[in-house]
Amino acid sequence: MSTPEIRFEGFTDDWEQRKVSEVAEVITGGTPSTRVEEYWTPKEIPWLSSGEVHKKYIFQTDEMISKEGYENSSAKMINENSVLIALAGQGKTRGTVAINRIPLATNQSIAAMSFNNQMYPDFVFSNLENRYDELRAASSGDGSRGGLNKRIVGNVILPYPSIEEQKQIGDYFTNLNNLITLHQRKCESLQHLKSALLHKIFVSK
Numbered sequence: 347m348s349t350p351e352i353r354f355e356g357f358t359d360d361w362e363q364r365k366v367s368e369v370a371e372v373i374t375g376g377t378p379s380t381r382v383e384e385y386w387t388p389k390e391i392p393w394l395s396s397g398e399v400h401k402k403y404i405f406q407t408d409e410m411i412s413k414e415g416y417e418n419s420s421a422k423m424i425n426e427n428s429v430l431i432a433l434a435g436q437g438k439t440r441g442t443v444a445i446n447r448i449p450l451a452t453n454q455s456i457a458a459m460s461f462n463n464q465m466y467p468d469f470v471f472s473n474l475e476n477r478y479d480e481l482r483a484a485s486s487g488d489g490s491r492g493g494l495n496k497r498i499v500g501n502v503i504l505p506y507p508s509i510e511e512q513k514q515i516g517d518y519f520t521n522l523n524n525l526i527t528l529h530q531r532k533c534e535s536l537q538h539l540k541s542a543l544l545h546k547i548f549v550s551k
Contacts, residue, residue, distance in 0.1 A: 367500035370459040375452035376420030385415030396455035399444040421451040434493040441481035468516030
């Protein structure tokens with residue numbers, strides 16, 4: 347890719363390309379032993395499992411680990427606004443990306459891309475979100491039980507426009523995703539209202 351079909355006004359330079367490994371540190375996590383209660387209580391550090399990447403924007407996690415659990419596992423702290431990719435998982439999880447809005451630790455089935463100041467995380471997230479099929483095809487193994495790994499993730503090629511253009515694109519798609527989520531919630535609320543009314547009107551006591 348040298349130039350996209352559409353551009354924001356004021357941007358005309360060709361796009362370059364970079365490997366993820368050239369612009370980010372790729373970090374994988376770990377899971378404290380579930381046999382040691384002290385590793386999971388008290389709840390002190392947000393800990394993300396690969397099944398949660400479907401949230402897309404991570405503001406909280408379903409589980410937390412203790413500081414002792416963190417220190418006695420291969421879990422690592424991930425800076426906020428890193429791009430996360432599921433390396434493995436059931437169903438459609440593998441190859442799904444998310445972006446964390448809080449510092450957190452992850453399990454070993456997630457790779458976190460912590461970018462330098464040459465890349466805008468929301469831009470990268472938007473790009474990789476659109477490359478799900480490509481990322482799954484890059485998985486090692488037979489395609490059904492294979493998985494991604496740090497080497498594969500590090501070799502992924504990213505488009506590399508100026509940081510100013512990255513910010514324009516990244517923020518545009520983030521705002522669009524927020525709008526989609528808002529309308530989905532409104533739709534779900536209306537569906538619940540419809541179900542309740544149908545039940546009260548058509549179901550006799």
